[in-house]
Amino acid sequence: MSTVTFLAVLGGTSLLAVAARWFRPPPELPTLEDWALARRQFGTPTTWFLLGGTIYTAYTFAAVPGLVYGTGALGFFALQYTVIMCPLAFVLLPRLWSAARRHGYITPADFVRGHYGSPALALVVAATGVLATMPYIALQLVGIRSILSAVGLYPRGALGDLALVAVFAVLAVATYRHGLRAPAIISLMKGAAVFCSILAVSFLVLDRFGGPGPMFDSAERALSGGETTQASLTLDPSQFPVYATLALGSALALLMYPHVLTAAFAASGPDTLRRAAVALPLWTAVLGLFAMLGVAALAAGIQPPSTGAETAVPLLVKDLMPAALTGLVFGALTVGALVPAAVMSIAVATSFVRNIYVEYFHPRATPKHQTRIAQMVSLSTKVGAVVFVFGLRNQDAINLQLLGGVWILQTFPAVALGVFTRRLHPWALLAGWMSGMAAGTLLVVHSGFSSLVPLGVGGQEIQAYAAVVAMTLNLTVVVTLTPLFNRVARTHTPASSSPVPLPPEAETIT
Template sequence: MAALAVVGGASLLAVAARRFHRTEDLPTLDGWALADRGLGPVWTWFLLGSTIFTAYTFIAVPGLVFATGAPAFFSLPYTVIICPLAFGLLPRLWAVAREHGHVTVADFVRGRYGSSALALVVALTGILATMPYLALQLVGIRAVLVAAGLPARSAAGDLVMVALFAGLAVATYQRGLRAPTVISAFKTAAVFGAAVVVLGFVLGKTGGPGEIFDAAAERGALLLTPAQQPAYATLALGSALALFMYPHVLTAGFAANSRDTLRRASVALPAWTAILAVFAFFGVAAYAAGVRPAPGGAEATVPLLVERVLPAPVAGLVFGALVVGGLVPAAVMSISAATSFVRNVYVEYFHPTATPKRQVRIAKAVSLTAKAGAIAFVFGLRDQDAINLQLLGGVWILQIFPAVVLGLAGRRPPHRALLAGWAAGMAGGTFAVVHAGFSPVVAIGPVGVYAGVVALVLNLAVTFAATALLVTTKNSPESGVNP
């Protein structure tokens, strides 16, 4: 009941988003998808942090720590790297988007390179990578609900999941980005509060940090071997670069009201990393607490730990906070995927004269479809399928990094070179991950390296080689162009 009360409170806030910013203007995609680009520093920090740090993050990271030990802590330097990237990249992207009216990152690419084909692959890559990420929010929520007492893969559990997303879908349909923005403030308070409460109970019930780390040391979970270090470093770097290419993160950034707002919010993002570090510590504490997830079910580590060390009413509140943690990113993901489809597929190729009102109506419908598709995916396939696809999604989304970041440079590669690099990175990265049995780390000689970084290096190599070839061809005597 406590968990339902927390989720119910968040749902009421989502409905109240209609009062967040009332306007009599005609509906536009800027207004629905970006909250009229009017979020101040505090709201931007709430929304960015709540979008980047998803429910599955707070479930998967401690589960990975429990299952693999020290290598899983790559998530902490990864989220530290996020902060300077946000400080340096987001304000520059925001300025170009604001000046030219870009709503999506594919709009930005279209404007910088003048290529509808490159914009299309950027948009489709973003949508393709976002959908399994959206499904993983449901996987995380289901793990929490099961620990809270709902039977796994039962009719009752499925109905609760559908009800949760139905409320979110209605609020998002009506108010767009304003709904998750309002919920993000609630999520921040709930998740930060839950971390402090659980930490206090864990330290009290397990005998303190000494007992916890002694238990972890017995399992050999605290040591990072030299052979693991390249994988650790490339996972941290590659994951950080990939994160800022996801449409939902850029949507949250584009909704800010100024470049200075984004800088201020970025400077405060390490507070979220600190909370993630607390949750990662719970993966270590689970050893001392005697938590034993089922084989292949490490994502249940935190819910089982909460159930073991907290009184039932308090555990219910924490479960509710974790469920709310999945609602904000799920909403923003569906909005960003829908907006990318409308701007860069529907308007570009099917209905160039679509009015702003029609664009919003189509985006709302696609947003609902995305949520329904995520639910169907989670109900119809194994959790591991969603995890495998999200792993591929991280490799795929990293392949638009050159097009986006080089688009901020004074001299940019030709769009055909970037398309060739993208194709090579997508093919090479997909092959590497699948060939390694859906492992994020692939062997390069004697060391393991994150597959996304390997694919990005291939992407850049092909891009620069193709650029040199195109420039040489253009300036050759046969082309009729003098050097």
């Protein structure tokens, strides 16, 4: 029965994806803005579902409770970073949208190109976004495959791989034809399925343990008696730096991903984004319920495979729920992977076309030609993600995604700070980006692909999130070099000549 329900959810999602052409039909002449941003006409409900479905991925819903199961209180940092992210989104996204709408920007690198007048800085922002997003797409498939395998809904061998490819192929075709409209309409089903399933699971879990108090007590005893003696549901003071830097760095990095900004740019206006941002904490509440399931898995004595703590909650769901509801939950998680994967592929394709292909290879490409290339790149991105999943280890995708989070945060000074000031020199931003990228990569690789690195502060060694350490170096370089580059620019400007006016794109956003 669970398989029937699971297939019914996927079948309904596939029908919605195919029917996306009726969701605000495109004009006769295709344009990249229409394909990638749906003509910037999504209202508040659609924007809220699309942003939530893009930010809160299926892997997040599986990894956060798995982290709570394995590490205890430290795993709850994900709730804090989504709480921090919401006010940042309220302030930052409407300003970026206003600049994008005024000047016709489609990607964050477009904004950097126009704001600073620096093709080199725009290129590194676009390339960083592409590199950071590609493993994120593969990670969605990795998470889904491991979850479904753990609960017996993923057939062994080639049959299971073909089933996953078939589901992904329907989405690929729908996205190829209809662009952002396909994941936008699927996000409506994702929201409904995720909200309903987590409420049902939470009710059954609390009913089984007699409330949250007994459940947390049982989980604490399970943690204290486990192999990881340092794990606890109470945060130790020595973990405060790790917790704080993970929460802050993850919140700042999340809003820099191209797929999040693509979903934001598709809104109908800045007020739409503000209303959607105000309601985003509802998604955080859902994530909190998923995190609570990690506690419930500890209390229930669930024993996942040694290599996959993220399967603890799926095993708990299979153990607690009726077969029909089990299929609904895993169907919701699978749909939850399709929405962000589709938006990510669109964002990658758009960044490549606008900021690499047109900028350096085909400056006179027509809007129709740009759209066709973006469609092909989007399709190739999905094929590449599937090949990556089947050809490499799951850990490879996780390692690259960890690096991606470090990399994407290094674009924060150029993109986010550029919204509020134009005093930063583009060459200083470029030097800061290079420093942050090099330092962050070396820190993560040297620590064995761990995002946490040791630091010596005040004679004591603490751990911190590598992305925050790298961005601190990045900002230090930017702040130090900006006055020097500005002084050099003034020195080489003839005294008799008037200053060169900045382009309209570099106007401060008000």
